[in-house]
Amino acid sequence: xxxxxxxxxxxxxxxxxxxxxxxxxxxxxxxxxxxxxxxxxxxxxxxxxxxxxxxxxxxxxxxxxxxxxxxxxxxxxxxxxxxxxxxxxxxxxxxxxxxxxxxxxxxxxxxxxxxxxxxxxxxxxxxxxxxxxxxxxxxxxxxxxxxxxxxxxxxxxxxxxxxxxxxxxxxxxxxxxxxxxxxxxxxxxxxxxxxxxxxxxxxxxxxxxxxxxxxxxxxxxxxxxxxxxxxxxxxxxxxxxxxxxxxxxxxxxxxxxxxxxxxxxxxxxxxxxxxxxxxxxxxxxxxxxxxxxxxxxxxx
Numbered sequence: 090x091x092x093x094x095x096x097x098x099x100x101x102x103x104x105x106x107x108x109x110x111x112x113x114x115x116x117x118x119x120x121x122x123x124x125x126x127x128x129x130x131x132x133x134x135x136x137x138x139x140x141x142x143x144x145x146x147x148x149x150x151x152x153x154x155x156x157x158x159x160x161x162x163x164x165x166x167x168x169x170x171x172x173x174x175x176x177x178x179x180x181x182x183x184x185x186x187x188x189x190x191x192x193x194x195x196x197x198x199x200x201x202x203x204x205x206x207x208x209x210x211x212x213x214x215x216x217x218x219x220x221x222x223x224x225x226x227x228x229x230x231x232x233x234x235x236x237x238x239x240x241x242x243x244x245x246x247x248x249x250x251x252x253x254x255x256x257x258x259x260x261x262x263x264x265x266x267x268x269x270x271x272x273x274x275x276x277x278x279x280x281x282x283x284x285x286x287x288x289x290x291x292x293x294x295x296x297x298x299x300x301x302x303x304x305x306x307x308x309x310x311x312x313x314x315x316x317x318x319x320x321x322x323x324x325x326x327x328x329x330x331x332x333x334x335x336x337x338x339x340x341x342x343x344x345x346x347x348x349x350x351x352x353x354x355x356x357x358x359x360x361x362x363x364x365x366x367x368x369x370x371x372x373x374x375x376x377x378x379x380x381x382x383x384x385x386x387x388x389x
Contacts, residue, residue, distance in 0.1 A: 110379040111236045114228060115372025122216060122224035122287060122371070123363045125194075130212035131219065132198035133163075133171035133249055141194060142174050145246060148227060152234035155179040161267045163249060163260075175264045176246040178226075180233050184241030188386060189280035189343060190229065190378065192222025193250030193264065193334055201255055202357040216363045217353060218251070221287025225375050232379065240386040243277065247334050258332060265334035269341040279306045279389050280345030281381075282335040286374045287366035288350045291321040293374075296347045297330045303344035309388055310346060313380050319373045327351065348374065 128144060129137030142158075149156045159175040176194070196215030200208050226244045233242060245268065253260030286293065299307050314322035335345040355361045 108239070108383055110376070110383040111232050113232070113372050113375035113379055115368035115370075115375065117231070118224045118228040118371040118375060119363075119366070119368035121227040122220045122366060125220045125223060126214050126216050126363055130198075131194065131196040131215060132212050133173050133195060133252060134165070134169070135198075135212065138195070145176055145194065149176065149178045149230055149244075152230040153178050153180060155182050159268065159271070161264070163252070163263050165252070166254075171249070171252075173248040173264060175248055175268055176244075177268075178230060178244040180238055180242045180244075182241065186386075187241035187243055187277045188382065189243050189245060189277040189338070189345065190226060190283070191245040191247060191265070191280060191334060191338075191345075192226055192283045193219055193247040194223045195219060195248050195250055195252070195264070197251040197357055200357060200359045203359050205359075208359040211359050213357060213359060213361050216361050217285050217287045217366050218356060218361050220363075221285060221366055221371065222283030224287070225283050225371055225378065228371075228375060229378065229382075233382075236383075238382050238386075240382070242382060250334055261332060262334055262337055265337045269337035269343075272341060277343050278386075279303060280335070280338050280343050281306070281310070281378065282333060282338075282345055282347045282349075283374065283378075284333055284347060284349045285353055285356070286348055286350060287370050288353050289365060289367040289370060290352075291350055291367075291370040291373065292323055292352055293321055293348055293350050294323045294325045294327045296327050296349060298333075298336060298339070299346040300326065302335075302339040303346050305389055306344055306346045309381065309385060310348070310377060313385060314377050317376060317380065319377060321370070321373055322377070
């Protein structure tokens with residue numbers, strides 16, 4: 090991201106029934122964050138990227154029968170085409186009313202902001218920037234397998250979000266742009282993008298494009314966090330706008346909020362490692378999402 094100014098689970102009944110949200114389990118999500126980093130850097134064209142595809146495919150197919158790998162490719166700066174993959178995991182695909190939850194799984198192929206100039210061409214580990222949002226989606230899949238949600242839920246992992254050079258916005262958000270161009274009639278009541286939400290010193294402010302496109306969803310999220318006593322969701326606007334995967338979705342008509350803590354000193358550096366993240370931060374964001382899925386899905 091750049092700062093700028095469906096699996097049918099057999100339940101015997103498809104009727105929506107509200108129930109208390111399950112517990113999230115931040116420690117488990119943190120293990121999923123670490124597991125991603127252990128695969129290596131996950132930029133398109135890398136060995137870690139290929140390993141991650143197999144890893145995610147195996148993981149999500151354990152918990153969901155409707156896992157789609159959406160393949161595409163893009164032309165890189167070196168003239169090479171990079172095969173890329175979005176993952177679409179759908180719970181209760183028979184339900185017309187749906188929520189879209191998403192994150193990007195790729196990592197940046199360079200560490201532009203690294204204070205050590207010797208590291209600027211080294212790919213980022215992507216613990217927070219990529220890994221944290223995906224870790225929450227992985228944990229949600231595990232939970233929804235055991236506790237079928239009362240509404241259709243689609244988990245989408247976008248590839249090639251972070252490929253472009255700084256200021257070359259045409260080469261960012263490639264996976265979400267491809268997804269948005271190929272909806273095929275797919276609709277969702279709303280979407281929530283999870284990006285860089287694992288920071289130990291978590292502080293999530295209201296992102297300005299989210300307020301522009303989906304003010305009611307922003308209100309629902311912050312109201313839910315307040316009810317849970319989660320103070321890391323700050324009742325403040327970000328200073329700037331964030332170009333992120335929520336933009337192609339909003340432009341395609343799926344109102345989507347970007348949950349992001351942009352005050353992260355290790356953004357786009359070689360130091361974006363698991364020790365900068367915490368289970369507690371993942372727990373807080375994950376619990377807000379679960380409460381929306383199970384208790385507040387009909388408030389939008």
